Amino acid sequence: MDAHKPAYAANSVIGVKAGRPGARIKARTVLLYIVLLLVAAYMIIPFLWIFSTSLRLAKDSFALPPAIFPTSFVWENYQEVFEKVPFAAFITNSIKIAAIVVIGHVLISSMAAFAFSRIKFPGRDVIFLVFLSGLMIPSQVTIIPQFILISKLGLVDTHWAIILPALINPLGIFMIRQMMLTIPHSYDEAAYMDGANRMWVFLKVILPMAFPAVSVTSVLLFIANWNDFFRPLIFLNTYEKMTLPLGMTVLTGLFGTGNLSAVLAGVTLSLIPPLLFYMFGQKYLIEGLSVGGLKI
CATH class of the missing domain: 1.10.287 (Helix Hairpins)
Known part of the structure; x- marks a missing residue:
């Protein structure tokens, strides 16, 4: 032992x-x-x-210490949002603009990315660098020539003044192109051998395989246009055509004297559409981000 x-x-x-x-x-x-x-x-x-x-009385908005959880339930604040401003019209306008921009982005950016990644033509890389340089130019720098062009087209105070400049997105073209570069060319060759044309290859072969990158850029673009305040402030004048971020400034009142609880009720309601959009696109967003380290 x-x-x-x-x-x-x-x-x-x-x-x-x-x-x-x-x-x-x-x-x-x-x-x-x-x-x-x-x-x-x-x-x-x-x-x-x-x-x-958003559920408190206006006089309790800045109570100290601040309460994290609701201490009262004044649902009239949410009713006041729809009574003081055309809040439903603001939401509809924002959804309309963001949805059209996303749909146009999917069509234009994906076709441009397909051309830059799968088609060989003279000056392709130079043109792509020109597109990519747009990422380094702040939108505030180009707003004056944009306004001059939009005014000459007679589109001031219309939603198309916001939609058209947002359809071309260099970041979307870049991310989708990088995703398409990872797809082997054998898929294209097999489709061409079966008699498919270039548009069929783009729609049926390459675009579905690049869907993660398309979904990522679509989510980012939707949220960016949903939260955009600068361009609607420049181009929109009519009260009923305002987007949600611009319309919220009306709710705050002159010199910010509006009911803060009602303002925050509007903010809470404005978070619902992008939150739902993100929840349904979260799977594809994570999948697209996971392939973010792509070769150039």
């Missing part, structure tokens, strides 16, 4: 030492979850405050 004690003790020591890395990994995992929960709480708390304040 004594002869086995050293071996048993040695095995115990080895077992303890072997168990330490697992304990360290478990401790790191717990610490990681704690950090992630703190970051999540830091990001969610402002939204909880917006929602809870």
Whole structure:
């Protein structure tokens, strides 16, 4: 029995030492979850405050200490949003503009990406670099020539003044092109051998395989146009044609003297469409981002 004690003790020591890395990994995992929960709480708390304040009386909007969760339920604030401004028209206008831009983007950007990735023509790379350089130009720099062009076309104070310039998106063309470059050319060759034309190859072969990149750029473009305030402020004058971000400034009142609870009720309602759009496109967004490190 004594002869086995050293071996048993040695095995115990080895077992303890072997168990330490697992304990360290478990401790790191717990610490990681704690950090992630703190970051999540830091990001969610402002939204909880917006929602809870939208259900309070206006005089309780800046109560100290601020209440994160609702302390009262004044649903009249949401009713006031629709009574003071044509909120439904604002939402409809924003959905109309964002949807048309996304649909046009899918058609135009995907066809441009197909040409830049699958068709060889003189000056292809130079033209692509010119398109790509558009990412470095702020939109505020081009707003004056855009306004001059839109005014000469007679499109000022129409939704087309916002839609047309947004149809060409260099970021969308770049991301979809990079995705298409990863698709082997054997698919094209097999389709051509079966008698398919170029448009059929684009619609039936390449575009479905590049759908993750198309979905990512569509989600980003929808949210960008939904939240756009600058261009509607320049091009739209009629009250009923305003988009939601521009219409919300009417709800705030002159010098911000409006009912803050009603304003935050409008903000809460304005978050619903992009949130639903993101929830339904989350799968494709994550899939597209996972293939973001593509070769040029």
